[in-house]
Amino acid sequence: MSETTLNGSCLCGAVKFQVRGEPQRFYHCHCQRCRKASGSGHASNLFLTDASLSFSQGEALLKRFKVPEAQRFxxxxxxxxxxxxxxxxxxxxxxxxxxxxxxxxxxxxxxxxIFWDSRAAWSCAGDDLPRFAEYPA
Incomplete structure (x- = not known):
């Protein structure tokens, strides 16, 4: 796949962003951290590599939280x-x-x-997507 440009924004519209890069992975993650962060049974995350991220609006409103013991979360x-x-x-x-x-x-x-083995028992499962206990190889 070639480089893609995508636009996004937050719920209130105060933050607007643009990302350019190669779409590589799109996973539904069922780990406990993603469930807590999303307030749902999973988080749906798109990863773009060799990518750039810019904010056209609201960058000063951004906050970041990193779980101290997490490698990347x-x-x-x-x-x-x-x-x-x-x-x-x-x-x-x-x-x-x-x-x-x-x-x-x-x-x-x-x-x-991904992280299917740590999913909540009530989480959705009605599709044929491959399931992995952790990250795919």
């Missing part, structure tokens, strides 16, 4: 409405985009459900 969000927004992941040379914040259509479809 962090959450970037609008301090007005609490909505998660895209964030850089330097360790992966990538940008993570919470898929629900996109104003454009995602360029790829979800590819897998």
């Amino acid at each position: 962090a959450r970037q969000f609008c301090s007005e409405c609490g909505c998660a927004v895209a964030r850089s992941v330097p360790e992966l040379n990538a940008v993570l985009v919470p898929a629900g914040t996109l104003d454009d259509e995602a360029p790829i479809q979800p590819q897998a459900r």
Whole structure:
């Protein structure tokens, strides 16, 4: 797939972002951290590599929380409405985009459900996506 440009925003519209890069992975993550961060049974995250992230509005409103003991888990969000927004992941040379914040259509479809073994018993399961106990190989 070639480089893609995607636009997104937070719930209140105060933060607007643009990401450019190669869409690589689109996962529904069922780990406990993603469930807590999303308030749902999973988080749906799109990863773009060799990517750049810019904010056209509201960058001063951004807050970031990183779980201290986590290798990579962090959450970037609008301090007005609490909505998660895209964030850089330097360790992966990538940008993570919470898929629900996109104003454009995602360029790829979800590819897998990850951390399936730690899902909540009530979490959705009505599709044929591959399931992985942790990260796929």
